[in-house]
Amino acid sequence: MVTTTSPARQRFETGGLWLLLTAGAAVMFFPIYWMFATAIRPRDEIFSGAVNLLPTGWVWGNFTAALSRMPFLDWTWNSLIIAIAAVVITVSLNLLCGYAFAKFRFAGRDILFIGVLSALMIPIQVIIVPLFLVVADLGLLNSYWGVILPRAAEAFGIFMVRQFMVSIPDELLEAARLDGASELTIFLKVVLPLSKPIIAVLIIFTFMWRWNDFVLPLVILTDQEMYTVQLGLNLLKGQYNTEWTDIMAIALLSLAPMLVIFVFFQRQLIQGIAGTGLK
Amino acid sequence: MTQTFDRRTILKAGLGASAGLMVTGRVNSSLAQSPVRLTMAVWGGKAEVEAYNQVIAKYQAANPNVSIRLDVIPFGQFYQQLDTRLAGRQAPDLFRVTYQQVGRYALGKAAIDLSQFIDxxxxxxxxxxxxxxxxxxxxPYALPHHTDTFALFYNADMLAQAGVTVPTSLDQAWTWERFIQVAKLLKEKSIGSYPFAMSWQNSAVHRWMIYLYQHGGQLLNNDLTAPQINTPAGIETIAWTQSWFKEGLVPPSTSVKSAEPVQNLFANGTVAMMLNGNWQIPFVNQQMTKFKWGVTYLPRDVAMADDLGGTCVAISRDSKSPEVAADFLKFLVNEENMRDYISAAQFLPVRKSLVEGGVQYALRPDEMKVFVEQTKTIPQHLVSTVVLPTWGKFNPKLADELDLAFTSGQSPEQTAQNIEAHVKNILLSS
Amino acid sequence: MADLSMTYPKERSETTTSRKSGWWSSYRSRLTPYLFIAPNLLLFSIFVFFPLLYAAYISVHQWSLIDAPEFNGVQNYTRLLSDGQFWQSLTNTVIYSAATVPTSLILGLFLAIGLNRKLAARTLLRSIYFLPVVVSSVATAVIAAWLFNDNYGIINALLKQAGVGPVAWLSSPRWALPSIILTTLWVRIGFCMVVYLAALQSISPSYYEAAVIDGATRPQQFRFVTWPLLRPTTFLLLILNVIYSFQVFDLIYVMTGGGPGFSTTMIVQYIYQAAFASSEMGYASAMGMVLFVLILLFTLIQWRINRRTEQFV
Incomplete structure (x- = not known):
């Protein structure tokens, strides 16, 4: 905002705001920090009842111990394959679909669009059993496809793409059509290059959703060799005898890919969302 | 893993692939030499899973054509997973199931009748x-694998500090009054954060009935056709267990709907005593390094009573090779393997020869003797009640109502009335 | 998202169809949009619409999952009307939504405005606030259960040092829901912040310059420039957050299991319990249908209201 107040007062205000925001950030960060502090704590101190906000020992061995006790790397590999394949498929399909909703007029469009939107609202627990039956009948249980395909038509993604593409000028498309370009060429050569920001957003969100997916993989992937990171974490937590250092170490490792992605793509994410015409 | 992906992808590409596999599976079961793949779904802690894997390895060594995959599912999601897979005709060949739940699978014909496979x-x-x-x-719709029961774990250091000695034989077991007296003494002297805790979380609310039977009550009448909970014995038992929470004798987080692992509270000295099962011994033995501990008999009231725990193993209707599955199942519960399993995972035997002959336990053999003795106090009527095929429906309602009494101040009278109404509904609708 | 109401591009189809002659090319260009949506629609039909129809079918049956479904007409629906626990869990869900949705929006907006300014370590602060959004529900529940644990959680340990407590965070009817609400806010604020931040960045500075020329104070700028321009964003976030609130499951499943009593039993929780603990899939599906209709109605009403007020802005 543009301001009319004096520079001194403004500096004072900014300082106060900064302190407030930093204090808030400290609170927000504490749970993550506490995971870390728990993960590297000596095992026998976990339940000692002593309050030590700072790490009392740096037992990095807890990480390697946790990794040697469970096939975390296999889980990560499964999660990566699922998330990456899902990003490629979901983002492509959503771009195609969102483009059609944004730039064409056709019979049944509004009804279809509302249908898509309402699909976003169904809690998966309501349809999980029928969904399982469908996946089982298609022979996709315990396969990567069994968790990728059911979520490929991501309502939220279609919605975002549509909102973004509405703002692409029609004139550009018309000009390409007059040059004799096919509809697919127009999409690939004209629309996609303009859509980079929204593609970045979709990639980040889709990766995040699939990486964090839980309820669907839980019923589809029953073979432990197919487990994802989230299923592994759930298995750990569900074992009778809770080992908090292991759980926190694994939970922290499970966050790592998302952290890396967010730190590197933060700017693209915000610009991309800004580009969806949220104004 | 990449290889798996490629292979699966190619497999799925062919529409007939899965049908082809099914046919092969069927042929296999008749030709004992060609490979058979079985899946067995279980839940369990470290000791249990290792013990299952040992039996599997042994069987596979003797039958090289059979490979068995163990699916370990967290207990909290076990029946949800199993039922969903049964609905999709994709259930594992064999599954672990408690005696409380097996009736439901027999009733729904989800488990197969095993009489064709046994003499x-x-x-x-x-x-x-x-x-x-x-x-x-x-x-028979399952074969019994092991049983377990409840006793009182105590922190020996804390009880010594309070000057309390524990009973050393079943007929000297503490009465309810004495037990509460000890608990209050511990609380007065601030030994441990709470005197005790009971393990009835995670859909194990049926263990509350231990106290109901000790007090001379029953959930159902003698021929299991009507509720009998809204009686003085029922109401008094609710009031007694409610008083544990009211008077701060147990941690508030140990009510029936919570997910608090009670054994953690015992191992780290939060509670001085814990009412729990024998399978906790490996965990306590490993984790409780700062205190000495022991096991004594449950408290008793007008009668002694204990819970029927343990599990059996059933074969699902979806098994493509039921004969091979049955062969493995009989192998799993034969005398030698049952002995190995229960001594490794600290369970109790269900074969007469092992009950009489005794089992050498790797850990805490003296404590295990207490549990063995407690099994003799399980009331037959309690067993008949919890093995009803409809028990699965009673369980959540009982948990809801008792939780309201323990955490939200619902009166014992109201609680008994509500349970009675639920029980009537369930009995009527089945 | 200029607004959620359907602002579609101007009619254009006549130019595309009349450009070339012949029925085939006209037919083809008519077909084009359908080809673009076909793959998505196919997957939608198989994996969303069909299961939904199937759930509707199951909702008029009695089915324990392991036996054969048995038709029982509208019995499941009539039972639902008199099921106090169903209505209580619905009320709980409404309370939970009312507590989490406006709070996340307000805090998110505040953070966005603050972090849209030039501040030291701005990127780091933004990242920290957004961090919880990327944490999976399983991990969130694990962390929360660990922090809030009555007996050895750090929150109670700190309170104890300060001479307060211990508070039975997850096991008293008074504190269980607030604990879950706090955890929810931890996750949601960052999401609201990022979306608001994006919206703020797309507001042209010329609006503020004009406002300053008119002598508007900072609060007035917010009141007359920022807030109206953020309306569509607020609306989008409102809808999304309400949907999330109605779908909350994993968090509660792990932290309290719906207890103590029914104090944290939400509607999805109750559906899940009916389906898998009581083995009444038919009844669970009937509740699912009712929930679906309720959310749909809510969204349609919001949509209408939004469109009407938009016209006056």
Whole structure:
């Protein structure tokens, strides 16, 4: 905002705001920090009842111990394959679909669009059993496809793409059509290059959703060799005898890919969302 | 893993692939030499899973054509997973199931009748109460694998500090009054954060009935056709267990709907005593390094009573090779393997020969003797109640109502009335 | 998202169809949009619409999952009307939504405005606030259960040092829901912040310059420039957050299991319990249908209201 107040007062205000925001950030960060502090704590101190906000020992061995006790790397590999394949498929399909909703007029469009939107609202627990039956009948249980395909038509993604593409000028498309370009060429050569920001957003969100997916993989992937990171974490937590250092170490490792992605793509994410015409 | 992906992808590309696999599976079961793949779904802690894997490895060594995959599912999601897979006709060949739940799978014909695979005299080797538990309309739908029961774990250092000695024989077991007296003494002297805790979380609310039977009550009448909870005995038992929470004798987080692992509270000295099962011994033994501990008998009231725990193993209707599955199942529960399993995972035997001959436990053999003695106090009527095929429906309602009494101040009278109404509904609708 | 109401591009189809002659090319260009949506629609039909129809079918049956479904007409629906626990869990869900949705929006907006300014370590602060959004629900529940644990959680340990407590965070009817609400806010604020931040960045500075020329104070700028321009964003976030609130499951499943009593039993929780603990899939599906209709109605009403007020802005 543009301001009319004096520079001194403004500096004072900014300082106060900064302190407030930093204090808030400290609170927000504490749970993550506490995971870390728990993960590297000596095992026998976990339940000692002593309050030590700072790490009392740096037992990095807890990480390697946790990794040697469970096939975390296999889980990560499964999660990566699922998330990456899902990003490629979901983002492509959503771009195609969102483009059609944004730039064409056709019979049944509004009804279809509302249908898509309402699909976003169904809690998966309501349809999980029928969904399982469908996946089982298609022979996709315990396969990567069994968790990728059911979520490929991501309502939220279609919605975002549509909102973004509405703002692409029609004139550009018309000009390409007059040059004799096919509809697919127009999409690939004209629309996609303009859509980079929204593609970045979709990639980040889709990766995040699939990486964090839980309820669907839980019923589809029953073979432990197919487990994802989230299923592994759930298995750990569900074992009778809770080992908090292991759980926190694994939970922290499970966050790592998302952290890396967010730190590197933060700017693209915000610009991309800004580009969806949220104004 | 990439290889798996490629192979699966190619497989899925062919529409007939899965049908082809199914046909192969069927042929396999008749030709004992060609490979058979079985899946077995279980839950369990480290010791249990290792013990299962040992039996599997042994069987696979003797039968090289059979490979068995163990699916370990967290207990909290076990029945949800199993039921969903049964609905999709994709259930594992074999599954672990408690005696409380097996009736439901027999009723729904989700488990197969095993009488075709066993000789007529086979049942005589098992203890009668568990054998009756796996039977439905005179046919066995699972084979008993082990049992377990409850006793009182105590922190020996804390009790010594309070100057309390524990009973050393079953007939000297503490009365309810004495037990509460000890608890209050511990609280007065601020030994441990709370005097004790009871393990009835995670859909194990049926263990509350230990106290109901000790107090001379029953959930159902003698012929299991009507509720009998809204009686003085029922109401008093609710009031007694409610008083544990009211008077701060147990941690508030240990009510029936919570997910607090009670054994953690015991191992780290938060509670001085814990009412729990024998399978906790490996965990406590490993984790409780700062205190000495022991096990004594449950408290008793007008009667002594204990809970029928433990599990059996059933074969699902979706198994493509039921004969091979049955062969493995009989192998799993034969005398030698049952002994190995229960001694490794600290369970109690369900074969008469092992009950009589005794089992050498790797850990805490003296404590295990207490549990063995407690199994003799399990009321037959309690067993008949919890093995009803409809028990699965009672369980959540009982948990809801008791939780309201323990955490939200619902009166014992109201609680008994509500349970009675639920029980009536369930009995009527089935 | 200029607004959620359907602002579609101007009619254009006549130019595309009349450009070339012949029925085939006209037919083809008519077909084009359908080809673009076909793959998505196919997957939608198989994996969303069909299961939904199937759930509707199951909702008029009695089915325990392991036996054969048995038709029982509208019995499940009539039972639902008199099921106090169903209505209580619905009320709980409404309370939970009312507590989490406006709070996340307000805090998110505040953070966005603050972090849209030039501040030291701005990127780091933004990242920290957004961090919880990327944490999976399983991990969130694990962390929360660990922090809030009555007996050895750090929150109670700190309170104890300060001479307060211990508070039975997850096991008293008074504190269980607030604990879950706090955890929810931890996750949601960052999401609201990022979306608001994006919206703020797309507001042209010329609006503020004009406002300053008119002598508007900072609060007035917010009141007359920022807030109206953020309306569509607020609306989008409102809808999304309400949907999330109605779908909350994993968090509660792990932290309290719906207890103590029914104090944290939400509607999805109750559906899940009916389906898998009581083995009444038919009844669970009937509740699912009712929930679906309720959310749909809510969204349609919001949509209408939004469109009407938009016209006056």
């Amino acid at each position: 007529s005299g086979y049942s005589a080797a098992f203890t009668p109460s568990v054998w009756s538990a796996v039977n439905y309309q005179g046919k």
